[in-house]
Amino acid sequence: MRGAAINVLECKSVSKWYGETAVLHNVNFDVAQNEIHAIVGENGAGKSTLVKIISGLVPVDVGTIKFEGNDRTFAHIREIQNSGVALIHQEPRLFPDLSVLENVCVDYQVGVKNKRFNWKKAEEETKELLAELGCSFSVHSPVKALSVADQQMVDMVSALRKKLKLLIVDEPTASLTPSEVQRLFATIRKLNASGVAIVFIGHRLEEVLEISTRITVLKDGEVVAVKKTSETTEDELIKLMVGRNIAASTTQSKSVSSQVSLKVSDLESPGFVSGVSFEVKQGEILGIGGLVGAGRSELLETIFGLRKRTAGEVISTTHGSINTVKQAISARVALVPEDRAHNGLFLNRSINENLVITNLNLSSKVGKRNFGKEKVIGQELIEKFRVKLSSATQLVRELSGGNQQKVSLAKWLKQEVEILLIDEPSRGVDVGSKSEIHQILNDAAVAGMSVVMVSSDMRELIELSHRILVMRNGRIAGELSGSNISEEAVLRLASGLATAGRGN
Known part of the structure; x- marks a missing residue:
């Protein structure tokens, strides 16, 4: 890590049940202002539930959540968003028939009664953010005409438009090519260097090891390890996640038919x-x-x-x-x-x-x-x-x-x-x-x-x-x-x- 910093987020003894099923059990998790903290685990380990609780989408059953030292355990989602927390979902949550610009500005609050929204200024700001992410599509393109990867970029732009303090990205690279991943990582590092704490959820462990400074491993809703990225390996993370070694893909059959x-x-x-x-x-x-x-x-x-x-x-x-x-x-x-x-x-x-x-x-x-x-x-x-x-x-x-x-x-x-x-x-x-x-x-x-x-x-x-x-x-x-x-x-x-x- 790059020196001492305050914890932007602290989760203590967080638990969540759906019926009689415990999805999270006694989870402790924190993120410092100067770090990119990754969460890894198999599907169903509780990663998405944890970040939904942090971002206010799902209520916590037991435990406390503090943001910059203030209790946000039972805060409304709007209050959490206004505090500077943004979540980019694995599947983009956008309005397909609206334009890129309209999606980016859909939750904008003017704040002053009878003040009209400045579309020209919003368009200029959105274009600048798209250019920063290396996106070439028009702000007037309907979202449904974009690829999944480009829709994720729209989600990112929507988050960047706000005064961010904590950005949570849930599997953002799933549909990106290597060059697009590197461009995204450059943006994440730039945000982190400017003081935005990052929570990164990923399945591609080589990317997790490249982008993060610390890694929390979840298994069956519990924290099984917290590792400094510089002190762990892909093999160790896999074993912690699944409880066994995962063999490489079986080499494909060499005897392909001539038919x-x-x-x-x-x-x-x-x-x-x-x-x-x-x-x-x-x-x-x-x-x-x-x-x-x-x-x-x-x-x-x-x-x-x-x-x-x-x-x-x-x-x-x-x-x-x-x-x-x-x-x-x-x-x-x-x-x-x-x-x-x-x-x-x-x-x-x-x-x-x-x-x-x-x-x-x-x-x-x-x-x-x-x-x-x-x-x-x-x-x-x-x-x-x-x-x-x-x-x-x-x-x-x-x-x-x-x-x-x-x-x-x-x-x-x-x-x-x-x-x-x-x-x-x-x-x-x-x-x-x-x-x-x-x-x-x-x-x-x-x-x-x-x-x-x-x-x-x-x-x-x-x-x-x-x-x-x-x-x-x-x-x-x-x-x-x-x-x-x-x-x-x-x-x-x-x-x-x-x-x-x-x-x-």
């Missing part, structure tokens, strides 16, 4: 995908790398038939041409989207309902549902994919990020899927669940399934992929395989520093 399963030829989707051609073989994991905005997610959506296509072909070698979502599903193609909360799951429906929604053909007859069969299918998938839950009737929104992702995957893989399109498989997922999801993908490939995977996690992309296609501006900038695969090679192609082509 092509998917052919994409000269694919065009206006403004997103331009002249993309490639093939995928049976048993192959084909990685798609590139910067946010390069067209990676849009490519998967176009292949699946979700996005309008103006030219090109998508052909399953066993089922023929694919032009619509219905044809894609009939050809045994599945899509697991990046934003599972909005596009991959029915959050307000039960776990079992989510699991059987793509499997009704297996449990119904002549259009009549068999709820007994649905229950059997759901339980089979819950056990196979090791979904941690209290009941199959539990709402899926109550699950941790890792378990939500398992449900999003499991609901497709009960079918005999031949081609899996998956976008950011470990976004917002803890190290234990991430390892399990990687094993699921590896096992699927070994069994003969073709996997096309978009990932911004460079380690994940390199460890899982047999080949990597790198996208830039909607096109394939190059292909990497074998010993040519490296983080530097991916970044050079993604940024335009390497010559386009195959086998770079």
Whole structure:
């Protein structure tokens, strides 16, 4: 740490129950003005609940919370926000139909009766903050037109507009590329140097070790360790978090079939995908790398038939041409989207309902549902994919990020899927669940399934992929395989520093 400083935040003996379940138990946590304090732990360890209590979103049951020495245990959320506390959620909390500027200023309070809001000044300030974060999109763009990564930047700008004393960032890098992560980290360090205390929640431990000064480890709602970052390692943190060593991802099968399963030829989707051609073989994991905005997610959506296509072909070698979502599903193609909360799951429906929604053909007859069969299918998938839950009737929104992702995957893989399109498989997922999801993908490939995977996690992309296609501006900038695969090679192609082509 950089010298003595007052504690901006102090939590003492904080406990929280939901019914008879203890989510937090006797948690002690503090943050000094001059530090970036990280909180790590598996999904369900209590991280998000703790920061929601700190920011006033959730009331504390037992314990005290002090902000700059003043008791804020039962303060109203508005009072806490006005004290200089801001929380940036893992999933952006924005109004999709409003503009960037309107979202940034939506909670602005004028303070003087009958004084009109100065939109011109607000626009200038917002533009300056966007430029500081390296964002190129317009303040007048509707938020729904932005990527998840850009929406997180809007959330950040909204927080920066206030007189911050404590900034809490919950998994902010999940959808960012390495260069965007570094730009975000530079902003966080700049804020910290100016006197803003930072609480950083992250699953990517290499990033946690890079950005933090202290680390608190939570497990099953309790603090199991508080470490100076300079005195710990990634391996030690993993063992503290999960109580066991996590093996590296199983090396993918080297015996990829010579049989092509998917052919994409000269694919065009206006403004997103331009002249993309490639093939995928049976048993192959084909990685798609590139910067946010390069067209990676849009490519998967176009292949699946979700996005309008103006030219090109998508052909399953066993089922023929694919032009619509219905044809894609009939050809045994599945899509697991990046934003599972909005596009991959029915959050307000039960776990079992989510699991059987793509499997009704297996449990119904002549259009009549068999709820007994649905229950059997759901339980089979819950056990196979090791979904941690209290009941199959539990709402899926109550699950941790890792378990939500398992449900999003499991609901497709009960079918005999031949081609899996998956976008950011470990976004917002803890190290234990991430390892399990990687094993699921590896096992699927070994069994003969073709996997096309978009990932911004460079380690994940390199460890899982047999080949990597790198996208830039909607096109394939190059292909990497074998010993040519490296983080530097991916970044050079993604940024335009390497010559386009195959086998770079």
